[in-house]
Each structure stands twice: as structure tokens, then as C-alpha cells.
Amino acid sequence: MRLWFILPALMAAFLDARAPDAQEVDFVIDATLPVRDTELPYTLDLNLTAAAPTRIGVGALLDLREIQKIVPERLADNAIVDNCGLQVRLDDLSFKAEDDAIDLDGDVTVTIFECSRTSERDFQRGEEKRAILAKMSTEATVELRDNCAYFKLIDLTLTAPEEQREQLLEDDTLDSVKELMLAAVDLVLNETPLCPELPAELASLDPAYEKGGPREIGEGGLGVFLDGSVDVSPSTILDILTVLQQQELIPGRP
Amino acid sequence: MASSRLNKGLLVSVLIAMLPGCGSKAQDQGAVSETIAQTEASKNASSLNTAGIDPATYAGRFQVKLTKEVPLRDIPVPFTVYGGLEESSPTRLRLRVFMDLRGLQEKAPQILTGPLEESCKRQIYLEIRDVTAIGETVKVEGSARARFTRCKRNEEPGFQYFGATVDAIAVAKAEVKGQCLTFSIESADLSPRGFIGAVTNLFGLTNRINEAVLEKGGEFLAANPVCPPLPEEFSVLDPIYETGGTREIAPGGMGAAVVGSADVSAETIVKVLAGLKELGVLEFAE
Numbered sequence: 001m002r003l004w005f006i007l008p009a010l011m012a013a014f015l016d017a018r019a020p021d022a023q024e025v026d027f028v029i030d031a032t033l034p035v036r037d038t039e040l041p042y043t044l045d046l047n048l049t050a051a052a053p054t055r056i057g058v059g060a061l062l063d064l065r066e067i068q069k070i071v072p073e074r075l076a077d078n079a080i081v082d083n084c085g086l087q088v089r090l091d092d093l094s095f096k097a098e099d100d101a102i103d104l105d106g107d108v109t110v111t112i113f114e115c116s117r118t119s120e121r122d123f124q125r126g127e128e129k130r131a132i133l134a135k136m137s138t139e140a141t142v143e144l145r146d147n148c149a150y151f152k153l154i155d156l157t158l159t160a161p162e163e164q165r166e167q168l169l170e171d172d173t174l175d176s177v178k179e180l181m182l183a184a185v186d187l188v189l190n191e192t193p194l195c196p197e198l199p200a201e202l203a204s205l206d207p208a209y210e211k212g213g214p215r216e217i218g219e220g221g222l223g224v225f226l227d228g229s230v231d232v233s234p235s236t237i238l239d240i241l242t243v244l245q246q247q248e249l250i251p252g253r254p
Numbered sequence: 255m256a257s258s259r260l261n262k263g264l265l266v267s268v269l270i271a272m273l274p275g276c277g278s279k280a281q282d283q284g285a286v287s288e289t290i291a292q293t294e295a296s297k298n299a300s301s302l303n304t305a306g307i308d309p310a311t312y313a314g315r316f317q318v319k320l321t322k323e324v325p326l327r328d329i330p331v332p333f334t335v336y337g338g339l340e341e342s343s344p345t346r347l348r349l350r351v352f353m354d355l356r357g358l359q360e361k362a363p364q365i366l367t368g369p370l371e372e373s374c375k376r377q378i379y380l381e382i383r384d385v386t387a388i389g390e391t392v393k394v395e396g397s398a399r400a401r402f403t404r405c406k407r408n409e410e411p412g413f414q415y416f417g418a419t420v421d422a423i424a425v426a427k428a429e430v431k432g433q434c435l436t437f438s439i440e441s442a443d444l445s446p447r448g449f450i451g452a453v454t455n456l457f458g459l460t461n462r463i464n465e466a467v468l469e470k471g472g473e474f475l476a477a478n479p480v481c482p483p484l485p486e487e488f489s490v491l492d493p494i495y496e497t498g499g500t501r502e503i504a505p506g507g508m509g510a511a512v513v514g515s516a517d518v519s520a521e522t523i524v525k526v527l528a529g530l531k532e533l534g535v536l537e538f539a540e
Contacts, residue, residue, distance in 0.1 A: 023521050029538055030538075050519065051520060053519045054344070233344055234347040234518040237491070237522070237523055238340070240523075240526070240530075241339070244535060247537075251318050252318070254319040
């Protein structure tokens, strides 16, 4: 029955809501992004506006600054490419969102090993043949597919130090590394769509997103925006109230 | 005619006390502890007993039940409200509300019995015996005892030159005006007690009692329509209540049914969400 006590508060809120600038409401929601066997935390900043008499505009801003901090740490501990003859590690990765693109820079350590075949299927990694330290720089963007945002690498540049360049040109090592890296990263990114999920209370407001892209939050902070809308009817209110009732947040049925 | 006007006066004052949350001419009541005990009892009775209430009066896809205790003249009175909401068109919701007023009905005699006017010229004392619902009307039974006195210099009542008691039975009906219930008199039946009562009529004193009650009650009623306590989930929709009135919860129990509607647009939904967020009902947003 606690709601009876907050009736005046609601009335006040409702009166406030009549102010011209209040035909929108913002929610800040804690969300997680499942990546392989772990979950990365992010914040979903949801903005709802009355766009048309039966349509609510939905603006979702995914604040990925926490992920921006965590991912380089995780990557530093794991090789991106790790097969019999080649290991590629990525260190000091830095993301930087700039306007509508994301710049990624990092140090790539490429280690080439001897690799011998021991049977039909098995390979045996042998001695280290060579290690190359290269600078990576790439640009990523965000694509909207199936109502989810996907990161996509636009291009990847690997630059080796001067003294190693001659030899690398000779055997195309960097090119193969680049191809492998692109393939590996794209695989991870394709498995990691950002599909913002609304809390149960707002499930009936599940929007169709029409566009999306990267967005810089603050200074270089990584964010992704999704803009869309949802058609609403009086039933939408009944759906919301019904969920609130199921969660015992408002008084129950007779 | 005069007698029926007195009955109106009685009824008017009954209705004053029915206004949930509204104050009235404060009239002290004794037996407060007894009242509380009875409140508990009636609360249990009313919350358990939905028998006799037609579920169609609060039909809807979303339904809610609320129990609220409103103090009337320091007496806590339990109200139970049943509400139903459903979509009636692509941009409208239909609201149906049924108010179980049996708690009020039970308390009405205690709440209403007491002095209505205590000036040096006249003192009118009301005694309400019973309030019963009959179909879509409410029957109020009681009596009024009036004393006419001369004013002393210090404005205290002095020599009593006349006194009379009148029994009254009034039947009232409620209409929906705006968001509120407005009661009106359907019929009234009055019987002055004994010889003195007959004399009361003869001298036109009944009129004077009646006028006193009507004047005070009428003024108060005009300023305080009966606006039912509703779930705030409904209030936020800013509904328009279209039809309704009192209903009998068989046998004799008093209730009220109201039907209304609310326009719903994207704007309304955004407002509702903003209101719910402000209330802290949406836990994910905290």
C-alpha cells in the first residue's frame, strides 16, 4: 500500500510532465554484453520521446567506456592468433572514438615458429624463428543489422620497424598476419552483436532501430547510438502496468 | 412539503460526511477506541467479502484492487476500490471503477450523529440510525432534534422556547459530474414525533430547522463534490468519468460504480513512464 503515500508525488510528477520539455523521459539502465564465456558491463542510456500520436521515438546510447577499459587488459593476456607456426599478440590497445569512427592503435608482436607435421592432423610447434614488433592502426565503424549494432573493422595497417622491413617485404609475413588478424577480429566481432535489451517493464516498447553508429562520449569515450521507434497503443500502457503488477511494484488484482 | 425539505437537509449532511478526505464542521465523537475496534472488524469483512460485487463493474484486461483508510472526522473509514482498464479504441482506454463503500456505510451513523448547529439561537442535533443501499439509490434513516432558544448577552443559548424531534427517511441518488459524484434527493418521507411534532409543522418551525440544515449542507456540498479515491495509475491517465452512481451490494450494502475513458497517445505513455520513474516504481531506473 506504499503507493498511496506517494500519490502526491505522482501527481506532482504528472503536473511536471505537462511542461513542454517533458514529452520525453530518460532511463539509465545497467546492461551486459556477452562475449564468449564472459560478460562485459555497459550502460544503456535510453531516451523516449513522443514522436507522433501513436509512435514513440527511441534513442539508445550504449556507453561502452567500461568495456573500452577492460578489453585491452583482456587482450594483453591472450593471443589473437595462435597456431602452430604463428602467434600474434596485441598489447597496449587503445580505442578512441572520434566523431563517427573508432580509432584503434596497438602494438602487435608477431612470433614465427618452426612447425612440423607429426601426423595426418597434428602439428608440432618447434623453435622460434623470428619475432617482429609492429604498430597496428585501424579504424572501426558500427553497422546496424537485425536490430543490433555490430563493430566492423574498416581497414588494418601494420607497420614494422625500418630495420625489419626489407625482409618482411620479401616473405609477405605482415600481409598474412594482417589477413589473419582481420579474420580473427571479424569473427569475434560478428559473434558479439550489441543488442540492447529493455527491462521487462519496458518490453512492450521494444523498438525497431533504423540507424546506428559510433558516438564519442566525452573525450574519446566509446559509445554506440541506435535510433528507432516503436508503435504504441493504449495496450502498451496496460502491458507496462501488468508487468509492474506481476513484479508486485503496484497493488495486485482483485 | 416542509417535511420533505427537512429530509433533504438530513441527507445533505450525511453526504458531507461521505466525502473522503474532506473535513466538515468538526463535531466531536466519543467512543474512539470502540470505533477503531469496529474498523478492524469491518476492514476484515470488506477485504474478504467481494461477494455481491458484479465483476463487470471493474472489468478490464488490467485490474487493480486497492484498500485505503480515510479518516472522516477522526474516524478511520476503510474504502476498497476495484479498477479495470481496457483498450476501447486505438487511442482510448476505458476505465471501470467500483468502490466498496460498506465501510463508510457502517461508520456513517457514528460519523454523522452529533450537533449540526450550536448557535445561541438554535441547536440542531442529528441522529443517523441507518444507511442502506437499495438498487441505485441510498436510503438514509435518522432524526433531527431541534432546540430554539433566546440568545444571552454572552451569546450563549438561554431560555428554550421550543424543541422538537423529527424522524426522517430520505432516498438519494448519485450522478457523475466531471470526475465526481454528485448526490441529489429522489424522495423523502418525514414524520414529526407526537403532538409536539405536529405543532412544529403548524408553526412553520420545521422550515426553520430545514433551512438551517440545507443552507449549511448545501454550501458545503457545492464546494466539496464527492470525488472518489482512485488508483494513481488511473489518475496519471487524466481520465474523464462519464457515467456512474451508487450501487447496491446485495443485500443493502453501499457501493458506487463509475465508468470513464482516457485518451492515450505516445505522449501519454511517455508521461506515464516519467511519472512511474519519478515514483521509483521502475526499479531498473534507480
